[in-house]
Amino acid sequence: MKNLGILLVIVSFLISCDSGNNKRVLSGANGRINNLLIVMKNSEWQGEIGDELRKFIAEPVLGLPQPEAQFEVSQVPLESFGSMFKASRSILNIGIADKNSFTIATDVYASPQKIITITGENKEELIKEIQKNSSVIVSEFKKSDLRAIRKKILKEYWKPSTIETFKKQGFTLKIPKNYSKVEDNGNFVWYRYHLFGGNSMELISYTVPITSDDDENGNNIVAIRDTMGKKYIPGELEGSYMTTEEAYTPHIFEVKLDGKKAFETRGKWEIKGVFMAGPFLSYTVVDKPNNRLVVVEGFTYAPSINKRDYMFELEAILKTLKIN
Missing domain, CATH: 3.40.1000.10 (Mog1/PsbP, alpha/beta/alpha sandwich)
Structure with a gap:
């Protein structure tokens, strides 16, 4: 049962992305640019899996006079992932499941929104998936934020x-x-x-x-x-x-x-x-x-x-x- 929750989340993401021509009306996403919500177990966030994420999520932005991480990060466990959190602009789902996977979904619960889900069969496999996709994770969230801020500031x-x-x-x-x-x-x-x-x-x-x-x-x-x-x-x-x-x-x-x-x-x-x-x-x-x-x-x-x-x-x- 411990894997069931995150698997259901993945399925719901995929269904939302492939729902045919029935377009839903989505609320506006909340959260500032360069802010990232990570959904994973507290114990995993505080352990080796979280350490692997922090290697690139908290990497300093180049060229700034003082060190500033490229993302401001909030973390919640899956059981706390309620409606308020689901409206976040950028969401990274991490967890152990029955298979290794990496999926990207757009505008699932709100718009504009980017959700990336990574699973591994065990801790070691999950860390490998994170390492393999680290540059893609950063790139996808950055591109999404660039589009969002451009839409906001270039109205005129x-x-x-x-x-x-x-x-x-x-x-x-x-x-x-x-x-x-x-x-x-x-x-x-x-x-x-x-x-x-x-x-x-x-x-x-x-x-x-x-x-x-x-x-x-x-x-x-x-x-x-x-x-x-x-x-x-x-x-x-x-x-x-x-x-x-x-x-x-x-x-x-x-x-x-x-x-x-x-x-x-x-x-x-x-x-x-x-x-x-x-x-x-x-x-x-x-x-x-x-x-x-x-x-x-x-x-x-x-x-x-x-x-x-x-x-x-x-x-x-x-x-x-x-x-x-």
Whole structure:
């Protein structure tokens, strides 16, 4: 009987996902982005299975000044998984059952919602399933949250046709209407969202020609960034400007954006000569047909407070990039 509960949950998930054309009206999912509800036995959460989950669920987000886990986690046993918890945005079901399995379901009890269920025949098999699927687990929940936050913040956005740099350079980005223009000169665009207490979220974008293999292979990302920062992003004091923090080597990964080869860069910025700093996230897209790099970047200034969710929102915006 101990396996019956989780098996019934799995069956109900699969039935919900394959219920034919009879569409149900779902309530709105609750919970903030980057929050994860884990449904599993307390004893398993506190033991080796929980330890295996925490290895990647609680992994720090790259590029932030202070360590912040990529998910805020709540855990409940299956018997406490009532209607309030069922409306959570992101749910991870873990347990021992009659077979090893890994399933993903969407909009089961609420919308938008992502539910992942993992079972193993015993503790050892369950841990193997978790290890095998760890990257998929993170990716699925992150993609779901990105879609949810994009839907929320992009209900109103500046028409790209009204932004001179986008018109001239032939690419677009959906910038929410609550961001205000700082600069738009046809070659460089900069928008800002004012947070409380002088804090802010910033979006910038520009293009540079490809002049070498190093440009195309992502080896000059920091040098290009520092050149543009000196040219376009001044500090409060005369002669000060934005640069990449020298004491922190950025993390660079090859990715795809708008179907093209791109480089994701996560690091820290600082203002040369001024005590100001924070995290940045940029995407450098290799636009071969036009022999150029298209760069979109988000950074935030929010000292003494957590910045993970701000950077996540900027990521959602940056990934709307479209190159004509």
